[in-house]
Amino acid sequence: MNAHTLDIAEFLSKSQTIFVVPVYQRNYDWKNDSCNQLFKDIADVAELGKEHFLGTLCIKSSSSHYELSIIDGQQRLTSISLLMKAIYDLDNDEDTRETIRDYLRNKGRGITADLKTKLHLNDRDDAVYHILLDKAPSERECLLTSTQMNSRIYQNYRLFCDRLNEYSANGGNLGDLVDALKLLTVVELEIQNENPQEIFESLNSTGLNLTNVDLLRNYFLMQFDRIYSVFRHLPQKNCP
Helix, strand or coil: CEEEEEEHHHHHCCCCCEEECCCCCCCCCCCHHHHHHHHHHHHHHHHHCCCEEEEEEEEEECCCCCEEEEEECHHHHHHHHHHHHHHHHHCCCHHHHHHHHHHHECCCCCCCHHHHECEECCHHHHHHHHHHHHCCHHHHHHHCCHHHHCCHHHHHHHHHHHHHHHHHHCCCCHHHHHHHHHHEEEEEEECCCCCHHHHHHHHCCCCCCCCHHHHHHHHHHHHHHHHHHHHCCCCCCCCC
16 A cells, blocks of 8 residues: 555646546435535635645556546545535636636546546436536526435535635635645555455545445445446447
């Protein structure tokens, strides 16, 4: 296992890279308290200019040079991405929006549709996340089902929008929150020959406890993750 320290801005800025949540992990499920605490931490960093330790991000490289599996850290990484998207939608400063695009998107020649979006979640969450990223706010409610609008992905995006509006109303600069990511440090753990399931269990410190059903499900789905990773990038035939 290799470990080194970097800031979350540096992690998100990895070029020609996608972050994939393995199929054996649960859906994104951070509640309001966790998102509010994350927002407060980032706002405090923006105000005080002091580094804040965000925890560990455990990753595993795949056979593809551009894909990193997120073994641990899905909840934090997804929440930060949702916050960045909310800032992108609310802030008209083009420099800020360009920085956020580097965090959420890959760009350059030869980028396929699968590689354009950096973060790839489990199927249920991914559908909502892509609508948030790809569609204008005025279009989203027509495209999202009632179930999707009640998902944590959409609800936490809306929560961040509300917090950002409050922050702006109190004189805060949204661009400062984006700059604060450079002061949020993480330890990146890259596993090599270790068992991802064992690592995931030992590092599960987000407050979302794993049930026995979760562990059993993970154990069986883990063996299919490699197959899924291969087939998700094959061209899809359109239905008639």
